[in-house]
Amino acid sequence: MINDLSITDMVKRFGDFTAVDGVSFDVPAGSFFSILGPSGCGKTTLLRMIAGFEEPTSGDIEIRGGSMLGVPPNKRPVNLVFQHLALFPMMNVAENIAFGLKRRGVDVPTITKKTETILERVGLPGYGTKQINQLSGGQKQRVAIARCLVLEPSVLLLDEPLGALDLKLREQMKVELKKLQAKVGTTFVYITHDQSEALVMSDRVAVMNKGRFEQVGIPQELYGKPATPFVAQFVGDNNKWSGKVVESDLEKVRIETDEGYSFLTKPHGACSCGERADLFLRPEAMLIEPKDRSGLNVFEVSVKSILFDGANSHLLTTTREDNELIVSLPQNHRFDHIEPGDDIAVGWHPDSGICFGAEE
Amino acid sequence: MPRSRMVFWIFFAPVIMWLMLLIVLPLCDLLTMSFRGENDYGDMVWTLQNYINFFDEPIYWLTFVRTCLYAVVTTVIVFLLSMPVSFYIAKLARARVQGALMIMLLLPFWVSELVRIYGWMILLRESGVLNFFMLKIGLINKPIEMLYNDATMIMGLVYTSMLFMVVPLVSVMESLDDSLIEAAHDLGAGQWTIWRTIIIPHCKPGITSGSIVVFMLVLGNYLTPNLMGGKNSLWFTEQIYNQFIASFNWNQGSAFGFLLLVLSSLIIWSGLKLTRQKLGEVAS
Structure with a gap:
């Protein structure tokens, strides 16, 4: 060619x-x-x-x-x-x-x-x-x-x-x-x-x-x-957490974020135990109120406001420590009851996140 | 609204007075004077004789044609010199250099034209600076008279009127988007084609207004042709001067003055027609 x-x-x-x-x-x-x-x-x-x-x-x-x-x-x-x-x-x-x-x-x-x-x-x-x-x-x-x-x-x-x-x-x-x-x-x-x-x-x-x-x-x-x-x-929206790697093997790492969450996720390259790391998660990777929670990373957030933009709508939520987190909001009427101020559970599959060793 | 109208007149009155008292009234007086003349008995009567004289005496209209031709030649030379100069100032020079260059162009104009012309004479005359140095380094063995010929006169005219071409050209070139030049280059145009098809068409209004100003200034110039052109270089303004001051024939002089006004306007009008432009577009 x-x-x-x-x-x-x-x-x-x-x-x-x-x-x-x-x-x-x-x-x-x-x-x-x-x-x-x-x-x-x-x-x-x-x-x-x-x-x-x-x-x-x-x-x-x-x-x-x-x-x-x-x-x-x-x-x-x-x-x-x-x-x-x-x-x-x-x-x-x-x-x-x-x-x-x-x-x-x-x-x-x-x-x-x-x-x-x-x-x-x-x-x-x-x-x-x-x-x-x-x-x-x-x-x-x-x-x-x-x-x-x-x-x-x-x-x-x-x-x-x-x-x-x-x-x-x-x-x-x-x-x-x-x-x-x-x-x-x-x-x-x-x-x-x-x-x-x-x-x-x-x-x-x-x-x-x-x-x-x-x-x-x-x-x-x-x-x-x-x-x-x-x-x-740069490509697409992403939520970012900083934290420390606590468990690691080739397929999965467990990262403990600075806010105290413990997530299981997929690493990019080698992330050895005890090192600082950044975790990126797409808004659409997070499921609101998941029915089957087995194998998911689940945590509570509170809704700050609803960013309605048709098919591209999002929820602006905050974690316990007041960090903002963007969660995509599917427009299938299942979540019409959500209003600003509500507390909801969100969950995500370990494969959807990606973890990089922290930049110096 | 009587109040605002009054304010309008208060501000407008000086302009009107200026125009009426200093331009319109004297011109009207000159116009009537140009149609008056003595008849065979020495009485002042209405006559066309002053205008007929211009066309009857070859020396008069030949001087006019000569003046016009030289004015056109000067305008063309000024244009050819100003294009690269303006392009350099507007496009190539850095912002700080740009200001310095403009000031360098303006600086000579803080001195009266008379002084500038005498400056040239000091440089060029037989015992002048240039001859002195050329003799010193052995380039010539006898001083050359460089003053009092047509070439020197045109050089002087180009020098005195160049600024009036460069300023409109610089402003019009600054409005030219650089990417147009790059686009033309990208599409396969060489340097000469870019000048011909992009830069000059874009600068047309600036070229026209600059050319009109330069042409009028050169045509109406008195000092430079008189001092640098010497005895053989007759300029039409000198004819007018001679009629007023030397022959004391104000009627003939005003007729010449009006002919200069009408004929030069005609030349500019035909120039605009030839290049298919309108005065309003050029002035705006």
């Missing part, structure tokens, strides 16, 4: 600051690869190096097997969809899309034909003569993508292109982008700080923090088997 893009040991320093610190990854042809990270983690710098706007301090970028070091952006077979799209306001939609083709010296009839085809493909047939400021946010988005796709790049880079859209449109564009990628089959490298964008659209996701990749994997892996405490906290 040929990789469309492979990055080896890439490092970028700005003075004393290391923005990208020894990152390596491969993107197979035709896949949707996302880089997920908080702002300032170096993901934009990484993307700009792939596009050619920055030169890496060390390391190599290969696109379809050819090294891209020293190749200027206008000679690289990659195109970038900018965060704020950067459509040319002095040109209409068709001229925007034709811009790259003209630079390649393609003849006019071919340009016209290709422009029409790509506009149809992104669902904007007949929009060629419109001015950029006549388009809505979602339409601009599609023009920006069409402008790059018409050049048939080996890799399409997307720099948080959905960031400027409102929530409803963002949800819609997520699905559309995924469909578009499947249809055209171009390799997409997408960077975002929005975990839901990354999880929904990608074949594989890399979680980046402080210039390094914390974990690379399929979305389910990142969510279900986080490799580091950072991934556990």
